[in-house]
């Protein structure tokens with residue numbers, strides 16, 4: 017059993033340490049030359065240079081180190097390259113929203129509605145902020161008790177039973193409901209009772225609640241499961257009834273994680289557009305009444321400004337019609353809200369991190 | 373061709389933690405070398421530094437020299453992938469690839485270098501390796517079945533077959549029998565005896581009788597104190613170790629008078 | 632209905648004692664009410680889901696047989712109306728998958744196997760951030776910035792690759808095309824595919840990876856031998872969940888390109904195949920009651936379809952878990 021096929025040395029020709037640098041410089045130079053010739057933009061230059069680099073080094077490696085090492089290098093390059101490429105849209109989007117949105121935001125923008133605003137008159141998002149807060153609050157009031165009690169049922173009462181399994185499955189199904197279908201459901205419900213033209217914030221709240229429930233159930237379930245059963249048993253041993261054990265011992269232990277889950281669920285639905293579009297509609301003025309009249313939310317406001325941006329003011333240098341500017345401003349506000357919610361969730365999660 | 377390994381002044385680190393210190397020894401070709409010592413003294417760490425498996429752990433590194441056939445393993449010109457192919461390894465727990473058949477498991481290493489090989493060649497390699505691992509008779513009728521379907525002892529022998537299928541020069545075994553019953557253990561010990569004629573074998577074991585039964589040389593590793601690096605206390609022919617050891621600690625450990 | 636979930640059925644229930652003191656009795660009552668509320672919430676979820684289905688059915692079925700003029704020109708019944716929409720939905724979603732899957736898997740591998748450990752955690756967080764951006768913001772970005780940036784690419788495709796049916800052209804002058812929408816959708820579904828894949832990649836038993844390393848496998852060969860086969864069903868499940876999300880996504884599609892219900896493979900032209908969700912969002916406002924029924928019926932079709940996709944995904948996850956448990 018001698019190693020006849022393999023060469024008797026462990027040393028293999030390997031690319032020198034400086035090879036990547038040389039190839040990178042060469043790739044940049046070649047791409048630079050080409051783009052000078054054809055008058056490309058710097059983006060095209062970077063793309064071409066990147067592609068050259070990703071494939072040139074493995075090619076060299078293939079000649080020197082053999083196909084296996086070359087494949088390994090190529091895959092490493094592709095994986096790193098993909099990561100870089102994926103970062104592009106995220107950075108682009110965030111930078112753009114800040115760049116375009118920040119100049120729009122001022123006291124006026126945050127404290128007026130669009131009532132009576134025409135053309136490029138300054139308008140604001142106050143009514144949309146109000147609508148978002150009212151609808152999301154209402155959705156949470158519906159979804160949190162249902163979601164939490166369901167999770168309690170699944171963990172404390174139904175454990176592994178058939179009903180619990182069915183409910184778990186249905187919660188999974190709910191996770192996959194497209195948001196527009198949730199909106200249509202709320203619409204169908206309202207239309208049945210109040211006629212085809214009925215639009216109000218409550219419809220949006222119902223749709224959002226439908227989207228929130230599975231997230232709340234899932235996270236609460238996870239957290240309740242983490243509560244050690246000795247804790248429950250210790251309480252039972254003291255003669256405390258089961259429901260008081262759950263309320264006084266189990267829930268407080270898991271409260272951090274549960275709240276984190278709820279905040280994350282809110283941050284997810286607060287950006288929903290489609291279900292609100294079909295149920296709550298759009299409105300220029302303030303409306304705090306959940307049960308009557310159309311109610312604008314921030315995402316719908318963005319959509320509306322985007323769809324009907326208005327005409328570019330005459331003589332203005334800005335190429336953008338006023339609606340686009342408002343849309344970017346509102347988008348920045350929305351993203352900031354979502355990020356703040358995410359950070360809050362993280363902080364709560366950290367503070368109440370289970371310590372048992 | 374079986375090779376001998378020379379180790380000089382080897383220190384092994386996990387990040388800042390020095391796990392093994394100042395090892396010097398020569399592992400003879402076509403012989404079985406056993407390492408014994410209390411848990412945590414760095415036997416596995418040392419073994420894994422012999423085929424550069426150690427360095428796949430982030431932050432892990434070595435200082436000193438390991439020489440195989442005159443070539444320093446940790447030289448910059450050395451390809452670690454090639455080192456691991458030539459110095460095969462069998463692990464404490466059997467680990468056949470769960471999605472592969474017995475047949476494909478044996479060939480897994482060969483397929484890395486030759487994606488397509490003639491069916492006849494492949495069949496020859498599989499049969500030869502499985503025979504070499506004393507498993508052929510038990511599995512020859514179900515080569516297409518998943519490797520995970522075998523018993524623990526059979527799985528471990530499958531892993532040995534997989535390791536010898538690429539015809540390595542050295543075979544490292546880290547407690548290969550610790551997850552097995554006495555009968556499977558005996559089968560593997562027999563196998564080690566047979567493999568000795570073709571391979572250099574290094575085996576880590578907690579079983580003193582096993583070391584005495586299978587090995588030609590034995591190294592005893594120990595810790596000075598908890599948190600201190602492990603070191604080689606004594607390295608001698610097994611006979612000497614188990615009858616007249618040089619070091620009183622060795623005698624204490626072997627005779628079981630040890631904490 | 633009896634409150635089936637009384638404590639004596641559960642393993643962790645409190646010791647039952649039969650002292651008839653008033654305190655005991657009130658405790659028992661509290662237990663019953665609480666257990667009832669928990670059970671009620673669970674049952675409510677069943678009722679709500681059934682309700683979703685039933686209401687969509689009640690309001691949607693009339694949409695199957697309204698006056699043909701309601702469907703719009705060229706459609707004489709519901710199915711001829713919804714067929715191109717379903718086609719568009721699947722077509723755009725598959726394009727999005729083609730964009731997203733390679734990158735999602737690569738980034739998942741990056742996090743689980745390639746990135747230095749100090750980088751892996753923040754990268755995973757950044758990818759989650761990508762999922763947190765509201766879809767209307769993606770729509771805004773896609774319809775304005777990305778469309779603008781893609782103009783030269785789309786022109787180039789229309790000029791040089793127009794022999795491929797996808798790029799038949801004539802190229803849309805404003806960059807707001809189905810191709811743009813597919814890219815935006817791809818970015819939107821990438822996080823979910825990445826999140827699930829990286830989890831299964833990270834769960835590969837260390838033992839199997841070491842087996843591959845010990846045989847002299849390069850890093851990529853380790854992944855091919857030990858990681859990918861192990862993770863297959865989990866990855867498929869992640870892809871299906873991503874597909875489910877793409878099928879139902881509304882805003883990114885509605886905002887990025889103008890579309891109409893028709894069969895065409897051309898994704899760089901001025902009118903491209905419409906998705907069900909976009910069709911609903913485009914028409915809900917001026918909808919007559921009849922048209923509203925039609926839209927709800929279309930929504931029902933979407934629901935049924937996404938349900939099937941998600942069901943397959945869950946099934947794949949379950950199967951994967953069973954396989955791994957062996």
Ligand SMILES: Nc1ncnc2c1ncn2[C@@H]1O[C@H](COP(=O)(O)OP(=O)(O)OP(=O)(O)O)[C@@H](O)[C@H]1O
Nearest residue numbers: 386389391409410411412413414415416417418429
């Ligand atoms: N991946 C690792 N990272 C950091 N330290 C490690 C790692 N693996 C092992 N160690 C440390 O290195 C030392 C030696 O460990 P090693 O596994 O080599 O011991 P061992 O002699 O094989 O023990 P056993 O007989 O129990 O297998 C121990 O102190 C251990 O804690």
Ligand SMILES: [Mg+2]
Nearest residue numbers: 415416417546
């Ligand atoms: Mg060990």
